Amino acid sequence: MKKHIAIFASGSGSNAQKIMEYFKKHPEAEVTLVLTNNPEAYVLQRADNFEIPSHIFDRNEFYHTDNIVNLLKNLQIDIVILAGFLWLIPQNLLKAFPNKIINLHPALLPKYGGKGMYGDKVHTSVLEAGETESGITIHFVNENFDEGEIIHQSRFHIDKNDDLKMVKFKGQQLEHLHYPKVIENLLKKMKEI
Secondary structure (H helix, E strand, C coil), X not given: CCEEEEEECCCCCHHHHHHXXXXXXXXXXXXXXXXXXXXXXXXXXXXXXXXXXXEECCHHHHHHCCHHHHHHXXXXXXXXXXXXXXXXXXXXXXXXXXXXXXXXXXXXXXXXXXXXXXXXXXXXXXXXXXXXXXXXXEEECCCCCCCCCEEXXXXXXXXXXXXXXXXXXXXXXHHXXXXXXXXXXXXXXXXXX
């Protein structure tokens, strides 16, 4: 039986797209649902392009009801993927999916993580600190921003001429390459348990 993946995203969804592409014809797993807190998010169009159902929710539904948990349980979701999703995950979701909610952060944690550290803010902080390398961190999600157990890190070198656009590009290359494979490996491990 195929494993079911749910993706939460708040914006454009380039990582969500790569995950949808990767699992489109996968024999053992599929993206079953895309969820967003942003009715204008381009990720909704991407999901539509792959004929994957989507669900739009607001803060009240996410934090003060069990609707999302029930929806994921009804669809027999095995793993929850955050792909540019900016809200803290509530306790009911963490309890329903222990060690089954994964996030990608565009820097090498534990540095440059925490509340408000996402997207260009992360890359700008890395550049301003004069770092010679950055990278990506894929980690389990817990009740705090960017503090869950690290699953995978990949690094890239920052050249002295690299600007924000180049650092972001290098990071996205690693995200698109590694995130789908890490998800696949986690699903394989779940099967073995």
